[in-house]
Amino acid sequence: MPTHTPSWRTRLAERRAKPGDGRPLPPFRWWQTLGRSLFLLDLATAEGARTTFAVDVRQLGDRDDGVVRARLYRDGRQTAVSKLPARFAVPGGHIEVAARASGLRRCHFVPDAGEERQLTPHPRSAEGLRARLHHRYPVLSTVIGVIATLVVLVGVCITVPQIIETISQVPAIADSIGTFASPIHLPPALNVIVTIAVVLASTERALRLRSSWLDELAN
Numbered sequence: 001m002p003t004h005t006p007s008w009r010t011r012l013a014e015r016r017a018k019p020g021d022g023r024p025l026p027p028f029r030w031w032q033t034l035g036r037s038l039f040l041l042d043l044a045t046a047e048g049a050r051t052t053f054a055v056d057v058r059q060l061g062d063r064d065d066g067v068v069r070a071r072l073y074r075d076g077r078q079t080a081v082s083k084l085p086a087r088f089a090v091p092g093g094h095i096e097v098a099a100r101a102s103g104l105r106r107c108h109f110v111p112d113a114g115e116e117r118q119l120t121p122h123p124r125s126a127e128g129l130r131a132r133l134h135h136r137y138p139v140l141s142t143v144i145g146v147i148a149t150l151v152v153l154v155g156v157c158i159t160v161p162q163i164i165e166t167i168s169q170v171p172a173i174a175d176s177i178g179t180f181a182s183p184i185h186l187p188p189a190l191n192v193i194v195t196i197a198v199v200l201a202s203t204e205r206a207l208r209l210r211s212s213w214l215d216e217l218a219n
Contacts, residue, residue, distance in 0.1 A: 013082070013085045013086055013087035013096070014087040014088075014089065014094065016082045016083055016086065016087075017072075017080045017081070017082040017086060017087065017088055017089075018080065018081055018082065019079070019080060019081075020071065020072065020073075020077075020078030020079045020080050020081050021078055022077050022078055022079075023077070023078050024076055024077060024078075025054055025056065025073040025076045025077070025078070026056075028122050028124050028125065030124065032125075033124065033125060033126050033129070034059075034126055035058065035059050035060050036056070036057070036058055036059065036125065037055075037056075037057040037059060037103075037104050037107070037121070037125055037126075037127060038054060038055070038056050038057075038121070038122035038125050039054070039055045039107045039118075039119035039120060039121050039122070039127070040052060040053070040054050040055075040119060040120045040121075040122060041053045041054075041055075041090070041095065041109050041119045041120070043090060043091050043092060043109075044091070044092075045091050046091060051074060051075055051091070052074075052075055052076075053072060053073065053074055053090055053095065054072070054073040054076075055070055055071070055072055055073075055088075055095060055097055055107055055119060056070070056071045056073065057069070057070050057071075057084075057097065057099070057104060057107075059099075059103060059104075067083060068083070068084055068099060069081055069082060069083055069084065069086075070082055070083075070084055070086040070088075070097040072088045072090075072095065082097075084097060084098060084099050085097065085098040085099075085106075086098075090109070092111050092112055093109060093110050093111035093112050094109075094110050095107070095108070095109055095110075095119070096108050096110055100206070100211045100212075100215060100216055101216060102199075102202035102203060102205070102206045102211050102215045102216070103202075103203060103206025103207065103211055104127075104206060104209055104211070105206065105209055105210075105211040105212065106209060107119050107209065118209060126207050127207050127208075127209075130204070130207040130208060131208075134208075144204065145204070145205075145208065145210075147201070148200075148201040148202075148204040148205050149201070149205065149210075151197050151198055151200075151201035152198060152201050152202060152205065152214055152215055153214070154194070154198075155194065155195075155197075155198035155201070156214055157184075158184050158186065158194060161180075161182035161183060161184055162182050162184070164180050164182070165179070165180050165181060165182040168180040202215040
């Protein structure tokens with residue numbers, strides 16, 4: 001079975017984790033659907049007992065400093081907290097959590113040996129509702145996913161030429177290689193519509209933990 005050798009980035013993320021304060025896991029409220037991600041993992045301990053881990057992430061950051069952190073709970077009690085990206089040690093492996101501006105891109109259990117797997121989203125979270133849609137209507141879910149990806153790609157095709165045009169107007173660059181004129185210039189109203197569409201598409205991809213650098217570039 002394959003084993004996982006952590007890179008220096010993952011080792012750094014593991015050292016970033018601090019002990020939790022033991023407080024109980026707050027219940028998930030309906031108004032937290034869009035601002036809170038909660039993922040669950042059921043594992044067996046060395047003694048053969050079952051234990052449940054929960055990873056709680058507030059997408060808008062903590063109230064006191066606005067920093068987005070991941071909190072690890074074991075059987076309902078907080079055991080660790082970390083800024084993102086985070087890597088928590090659990091029986092038989094690690095839980096890795098990472099995010100982008102559009103949302104979480106990773107919340108996976110990486111075993112010491114074997115294939116990694118995504119944690120299960122709380123059924124009332126936005127990620128859980130999206131997973132339920134995929135379970136009940138897989139064809140519709142696939143179509144929505146394809147459309148979201150296409151919208152993000154269109155956003156990239158519109159954004160990249162504009163970025164290059166802006167960079168090319170820097171005096172040092174313009175004097176060296178000349179300027180670039182973007183072939184795409186949208187009317188303000190259409191630009192707003194495209195921006196909203198890309199944000200929604202990136203959010204949909206983040207709910208499936210499919211967010212990538214393309215989503216950051218398109219926004």
